[in-house]
Amino acid sequence: MLKVSHLSVSYGKEKILTNVSLTVPTGSTTAIVGPSGSGKSTLLHAICGLITIESGQIFIDDIDVTSTPAHRRNIGLVSQSGDLFPTMTVRENIEFGLRMDKADADTRAMRSDFLLDLISLAEYGKRMPDTLSGGQARRVAVARALARKPPLLVMDEPLTGLDAETHDELATDIKRLIAETATTAIIVTHDLDEAKFFADVVIDIRSLTEPE
Amino acid sequence: MTRSQHGLAAAPWVFLGVFFVAPVVMTLAIFSDITVLQETITNSFFIKIAWFSLWQAMLSVVVTLLIGLPATWALSRVSFPGSQILRGILSAPFVMPAVVVASGVLAVLPADNNTGLIPILWAHAMFNISVVLRIVGPRWELLDQRLEHAAATLGAHPMHTFRHIVWPHIKNSTMNAALLIFIYCFTSFGVIVIVGGFQRRTMEAEIFTQAIRLGDTSTATALAVTQIAMIGLVFTIVRTRSGREISAQHIQRRPPLSSTTHNRWIVWGAIASAVAVVGLPLVATLWRSIYSRSTQSFTVSGWESLLDARLPGMAYSATEVLTNSAMFALLAALVCVPLSLAAVVSNNRFLFFVSSLPVVVSAATLGIGLIITFDVDPIAWRSQWWLLPVVHAVIAFPLTTRTLHPAYTAIPTSLRHSATVLGASPLRTFFHIEIPIMKSALWRATGLSAAVSLGEFGATSFLSRSGTTTMPIAISQLMGTVGQAPQQAAFALSATFIIVTIGVMSRA
Numbered sequence: 001m002l003k004v005s006h007l008s009v010s011y012g013k014e015k016i017l018t019n020v021s022l023t024v025p026t027g028s029t030t031a032i033v034g035p036s037g038s039g040k041s042t043l044l045h046a047i048c049g050l051i052t053i054e055s056g057q058i059f060i061d062d063i064d065v066t067s068t069p070a071h072r073r074n075i076g077l078v079s080q081s082g083d084l085f086p087t088m089t090v091r092e093n094i095e096f097g098l099r100m101d102k103a104d105a106d107t108r109a110m111r112s113d114f115l116l117d118l119i120s121l122a123e124y125g126k127r128m129p130d131t132l133s134g135g136q137a138r139r140v141a142v143a144r145a146l147a148r149k150p151p152l153l154v155m156d157e158p159l160t161g162l163d164a165e166t167h168d169e170l171a172t173d174i175k176r177l178i179a180e181t182a183t184t185a186i187i188v189t190h191d192l193d194e195a196k197f198f199a200d201v202v203i204d205i206r207s208l209t210e211p212e
Numbered sequence: 213m214t215r216s217q218h219g220l221a222a223a224p225w226v227f228l229g230v231f232f233v234a235p236v237v238m239t240l241a242i243f244s245d246i247t248v249l250q251e252t253i254t255n256s257f258f259i260k261i262a263w264f265s266l267w268q269a270m271l272s273v274v275v276t277l278l279i280g281l282p283a284t285w286a287l288s289r290v291s292f293p294g295s296q297i298l299r300g301i302l303s304a305p306f307v308m309p310a311v312v313v314a315s316g317v318l319a320v321l322p323a324d325n326n327t328g329l330i331p332i333l334w335a336h337a338m339f340n341i342s343v344v345l346r347i348v349g350p351r352w353e354l355l356d357q358r359l360e361h362a363a364a365t366l367g368a369h370p371m372h373t374f375r376h377i378v379w380p381h382i383k384n385s386t387m388n389a390a391l392l393i394f395i396y397c398f399t400s401f402g403v404i405v406i407v408g409g410f411q412r413r414t415m416e417a418e419i420f421t422q423a424i425r426l427g428d429t430s431t432a433t434a435l436a437v438t439q440i441a442m443i444g445l446v447f448t449i450v451r452t453r454s455g456r457e458i459s460a461q462h463i464q465r466r467p468p469l470s471s472t473t474h475n476r477w478i479v480w481g482a483i484a485s486a487v488a489v490v491g492l493p494l495v496a497t498l499w500r501s502i503y504s505r506s507t508q509s510f511t512v513s514g515w516e517s518l519l520d521a522r523l524p525g526m527a528y529s530a531t532e533v534l535t536n537s538a539m540f541a542l543l544a545a546l547v548c549v550p551l552s553l554a555a556v557v558s559n560n561r562f563l564f565f566v567s568s569l570p571v572v573v574s575a576a577t578l579g580i581g582l583i584i585t586f587d588v589d590p591i592a593w594r595s596q597w598w599l600l601p602v603v604h605a606v607i608a609f610p611l612t613t614r615t616l617h618p619a620y621t622a623i624p625t626s627l628r629h630s631a632t633v634l635g636a637s638p639l640r641t642f643f644h645i646e647i648p649i650m651k652s653a654l655w656r657a658t659g660l661s662a663a664v665s666l667g668e669f670g671a672t673s674f675l676s677r678s679g680t681t682t683m684p685i686a687i688s689q690l691m692g693t694v695g696q697a698p699q700q701a702a703f704a705l706s707a708t709f710i711i712v713t714i715g716v717m718s719r720a
């Protein structure tokens with residue numbers, strides 16, 4: 001379970017998030033919606049530990065991770081563009097997190113084989129990211145994020161910039177991946193239909209701010 | 213700035229502080245005698261030298277732009293077979309020592325007319341066309357062609373299109389290139405030593421004469437201060453006249469030459485004039501290495517002397533000189549590139565500013581500073597061989613930081629975020645993600661620092677001792693020695709450098 005309590009974030013003098021609280025139950029998928037500039041991505045970055053927060057606390061499975069550096073939180077992140085590492089093959093991208101955990105080669109290969117099968121790209125392990133289509137690259141990004149079996153997967157507009165057909169296919173694939181890996185997930189989107197398709201609960205970010 | 217970034221900034225700060233800031237400040241503090249300064253700037257001999265330094269540099273800028281801009285236009289806006297090779301040829305002199313470039317000009321002109329203003333301008337243009345190509349070219353390449361087409365359909369003559377559409381887009385980069393060329397030419401030393409003759413001297417050459425040949429450090433320092441002030445003045449004037457950067461960028465394919473037939477002759481004319489300025493001296497050097505003017509016959513004596521135990525009239529061999537140059541280049545790159553990378557990653561703007569100062573402070577000023585600062589125990593390092601590659605690294609620092617900076621800032625933050633959430637610590641993100649992405653920029657920076665070291669002449673002239681002679685110093689000494697044998701050896705040594713440079717550049 002993820003619990004965010006009274007979180008505030010500022011960039012310089014500008015308040016981005018003020019006194020935000022949120023609870024995401026284990027095994028559920030929560031969609032956070034809101035207009036551009038409302039702080040959706042900032043909330044995800046704060047949960048991941050990628051930005052410095054002004055105040056508040058973040059708990060994952062009842063453990064306070066507020067002061068834990070991002071690389072020790074074990075949260076899967078899928079960003080808007082996928083962000084595959086351009087100098088690594090598809091398989092190396094998927095295995096990257098496991099390498100950071102010092103997993104042995106056999107364990108890494110087994111996990112990446114499983115995930116490549118799961119995203120229907122078993123033959124693409126040796127390909128470089130720039131040879132993939134937009135949809136394929138996003139599927140690899142999701143597989144990479146799931147490789148370490150994170151207790152929480154966060155996705156920041158993962159379907160942005162795709163054509164309609166790829167968008168629908170990928171949406172179905174991501175939903176299937178989340179279900180098959182039984183991962184707790186948060187998805188940020190500005191599209192309400194997309195949010196309803198993915199999530200058990202849809203929350204408007206503006207409703208997360210508690211009066212002080 | 214994070215704590216780790218502060219830590220990263222420490223190493224380049226210490227390096228630049230000890231080997232650049234301290235020597236320059238020490239020189240100015242100890243020898244800036246106001247009386248000597250007044251005497252120097254009112255002395256008609258020095259006023260003549262300062263005036264010549266100024267106007268020859270301005271004329272060099274004009275000549276270089278007149279030849280370089282049309283060639284840059286042709287290579288940036290039109291695609292044709294062989295354009296990459298031509299770009300390589302025009303870029304080659306940038307990584308060659310000024311003395312090799314100057315000896316090429318010496319080789320191409322008749323013996324009774326190969327020193328003076330024309331050879332100086334030629335050598336400066338030959339060296340600096342690549343600066344125009346490197347700075348203005350990428351900007352011109354990105355100018356949205358649809359804007360020019362729109363202007364043409366609205367009735368604009370090509371000259372009007374240039375004035376109203378192209379020039380505002382390339383003005384800033386052209387001004388930047390002009391400023392850099394001015395600084396290189398104003399502080400010209402190697403070129404002046406070889407083709408300046410007895411009449412033509414720049415302030416940089418006079419600083420060397422006063423400090424090393426006449427031992428008058430106070431006058432040399434007064435000249436250095438005047439030189440820095442003049443560069444600062446020109447720098448300020450150019451910067452205040454540079455306007456806002458106008459962005460009309462659009463990545464596009466260059467149209468093939470065949471589709472612009474009416475431009476064909478203009479394109480070839482622009483390219484041919486630049487290639488002639490750059491290529492003729494290079495070819496003439498190769499020719500002169502096997503042909504003696506004095507005997508008017510072919511000879512391989514210059515090449516043979518490279519294999520002898522000593523070069524003609526010198527106390528060292530070609531092998532020794534080549535080994536020194538190669539070793540110093542390697543060490544300079546090993547010092548310069550990691551420190552530049554640390555400076556870039558530290559993201560410290562003031563450090564970035566200080567790292568660019570070696571461009572403005574001339575090599576001769578730095579040379580004086582080094583021999584003064586490192587002359588007392590426990591830092592009496594002026595005779596240590598390792599000071600040469602360290603100084604070469606200081607001089608290469610502005611170029612390498614500016615090569616690495618765009619590559620580093622172009623790495624999307626989201627990639628770092630992805631690595632971090634996958635468990636990579638900042639150090640592992642740096643080595644696993646950032647370094648592989650920056651690989652080609654790191655190689656470019658390594659090549660540049662090695663090239664700067666191989667060609668460095670100004671500061672090396674101050675610090676070079678027996679046993680540490682480098683290739684440019686050897687070429688200059690051979691050129692300055694009377695007789696056919698030293699001249700042939702100088703051309704053979706220059707030819708070796710040209711062959712190696714073009715070989716390396718064509719594979720890069």
